[in-house]
Amino acid sequence: MKGIVFTEFLDLVEDKFGLATVQEIIDQTELSTGGSYTAVGTYPFSEMLGLLKALSAKTSISIDDLLKVYAEHFFGVLVESYPQLIESYKDPIEMLSSIENHIHIEVRKIYSDAELPSFETLEKTNNKLIMIYRSSRAMYSFGLGLMHKTFESFDSKATILVEKIKDDGTEVKFSITKNE
Secondary structure, three states, rough: HHHHHHHHHHHHHHHHHOOOHHHHHHOOOOOOOOOOOOOOOOHHHHHHHHHHHHHHHOOOHHHHHHHHHHHHHHHHHHHHHHHHHHHHHHHHHHHHHHHHHHHHHHHHHHHHOOOOOOEEEHHHHHHEEEEEEEEEOOHHHHHHHHHHHHHOOOOOEEEEEEEOOOOOOOOEEEEEEEEE
């Protein structure tokens, strides 16, 4: 997992819960890095999972809810760092339906070894999008948070239904309906 995911996560934890909480979750988690990350490095996903579990235990917030909040933070980082990526779209459905064929291609140009989830579009209209998310990391709640922020960035709203195809969350169907 790319280091930017770790560095931004720890920044979010510091902003929301304080520096003491950052140190506490690092101390409680077995980390080969000792909790030191660089944005361009690559680190084991198990470390992110350990940090999430420790934060969830500390805050009594579910891992899924933490991932949604983190995704909202991370979306802001993406907009600030890569505004042209967002600005190239006129509509949130258009943007979300291009994850696989445009956005992930651009991410791979920057982080060639990034392990990204896949998004298969099953149906797309002006107001509806159905996609299948697949990832061994089962971070679909992170994707859900990014989707919500996408609509928000276009001053739009949507109803997003999440259906686990596999119980472990490694395959999930998102049914997105833009609210008029």
